[in-house]
Amino acid sequence: MSVTPSMLTARLPAPVPLDEQASCPVSGVFQRIGDRWTVLVLVLLNQRPHRYNELHRAMEGLSRRMLTLTLRSLERDGLVARTVFPTVPPGVEYELTELGRGLLVPLSALSDWAVHTASRIERNRAEFDARP
Amino acid sequence: MSVTPSMLTARLPAPVPLDEQASCPVSGVFQRIGDRWTVLVLVLLNQRPHRYNELHRAMEGLSRRMLTLTLRSLERDGLVARTVFPTVPPGVEYELTELGRGLLVPLSALSDWAVHTASRIERNRAEFDARP
DNA sequence: CGGTATCCATGGAGATACTG
DNA sequence: CAGTATCTCCATGGATACCG
Numbered sequence: 001m002s003v004t005p006s007m008l009t010a011r012l013p014a015p016v017p018l019d020e021q022a023s024c025p026v027s028g029v030f031q032r033i034g035d036r037w038t039v040l041v042l043v044l045l046n047q048r049p050h051r052y053n054e055l056h057r058a059m060e061g062l063s064r065r066m067l068t069l070t071l072r073s074l075e076r077d078g079l080v081a082r083t084v085f086p087t088v089p090p091g092v093e094y095e096l097t098e099l100g101r102g103l104l105v106p107l108s109a110l111s112d113w114a115v116h117t118a119s120r121i122e123r124n125r126a127e128f129d130a131r132p
Numbered sequence: 133m134s135v136t137p138s139m140l141t142a143r144l145p146a147p148v149p150l151d152e153q154a155s156c157p158v159s160g161v162f163q164r165i166g167d168r169w170t171v172l173v174l175v176l177l178n179q180r181p182h183r184y185n186e187l188h189r190a191m192e193g194l195s196r197r198m199l200t201l202t203l204r205s206l207e208r209d210g211l212v213a214r215t216v217f218p219t220v221p222p223g224v225e226y227e228l229t230e231l232g233r234g235l236l237v238p239l240s241a242l243s244d245w246a247v248h249t250a251s252r253i254e255r256n257r258a259e260f261d262a263r264p
Numbered sequence: 265c266g267g268t269a270t271c272c273a274t275g276g277a278g279a280t281a282c283t284g
Numbered sequence: 285c286a287g288t289a290t291c292t293c294c295a296t297g298g299a300t301a302c303c304g
Contacts, residue, residue: 025246026239027171034166036277039159052286063278068287078256089285090284099249099256106245107158109238114157117231124210124231168297184266195298200267221265222304 032077037062037070039107042096045080046104049095079103164209169194169202171239174228177212178236181227211235 033039037059044050044058056067071094074080079100085091096104165171169191176182176190188199203226206212211232217223228236 024172024175024243025250026175026243027168028250029242029246030162030166030171031168034162036159036163039162040156043156043158056286061278064287065279065289066277069277076257076260077253078260084286087285090287092286099252102249103245106238106241109241110161111156111158113235113238114161117234118157118160120231121209125208128208128210188266193298196267197269197299198297201297216266219265222267224266 032073033103035070037066038074041067041070041074042079042100042104042107045094045096046101049093052092052094055094074100164205165235167202169198170206173199173202173206174211174232174236174239177226177228178233181225184224184226187226206232 033042040059040062041055044055050058052067052071055071056062056064059067071080071082075082075094077099078097081095081097083093083095085093165174172191172194173187176187182190184199184203187203188194188196191199203212203214207214207226209231210229213227213229215225215227217225
């Protein structure tokens with residue numbers, strides 16, 4: 001079996017509300033890459049190209065099914081390029097495209113924010129949870 | 133009934149993988165605000181403070197239940213401040229905190245990226261879907 | 265007005281087994 | 285090696301009704 005439309009849309013949250021995306025593009029991006037694995041894959045591929053099983057080994061707890069789904073989705077958007085080497089056994093390499101590398105720029109800014117505010121947020125949560 | 137821990141954690145994707153967050157802070161942020169509504173609420177509150185039902189009316193398709201969950205989660209993290217006016221009937225206002233406004237900075241960068249690449253990604257998807 | 269409690273359907277995602 | 289197919293579970297989140 002090849003890649004079916006249902007496979008590719010399976011991981012999307014819901015019947016994507018188009019006007020919401022239009023009114024708020026950020027929301028669209030977040031729903032697109034805000035799952036458990038996508039960002040992690042992007043970060044790994046930003047370091048260097050990876051083989052399929054290399055990615056699988058690098059990410060504890062990620063099933064092959066979800067890895068495939070995640071990679072296909074990224075490939076569909078043109079954020080990741082998939083290259084097959086017709087060797088025996090076959091080898092497949094994944095790497096970021098120019099578009100994908102571009103996404104990592106604002107993502108890095110977000111990462112910086114997360115690192116800077118992590119302890120602050122942790123305190124806020126503890127404080128909130130301790131409230132009557 | 134007051135706010136229970138289960139209510140607040142209910143919307144989190146899963147038993148939050150702590151070491152993943154540590155190894156990749158971006159992933160943590162995304163899992164935190166990558167749901168359907170959080171970013172939308174943040175954007176609305178960035179325009180000006182809103183009352184509860186004002187937010188509810190502004191967002192088509194958002195149930196009161198999810199609005200409350202979303203707001204509580206943001207309040208817990210200290211991204212949003214909740215102020216009760218002891219009037220009759222009671223009024224509650226939500227506004228961004230300094231921390232919350234800070235988050236909107238990298239979020240804007242991401243938004244710019246999304247706007248700039250939207251058509252490109254749409255083309256990529258159409259192209260991918262048209263492949264044999 | 266600003267929530268909360270409960271019930272329930274849906275679909276996201278893990279486990280497992282199979283294939284070119 | 286690099287996937288795919290199927291089954292299954294349960295958390296996410298909508299609908300509805302009630303409350304201070």
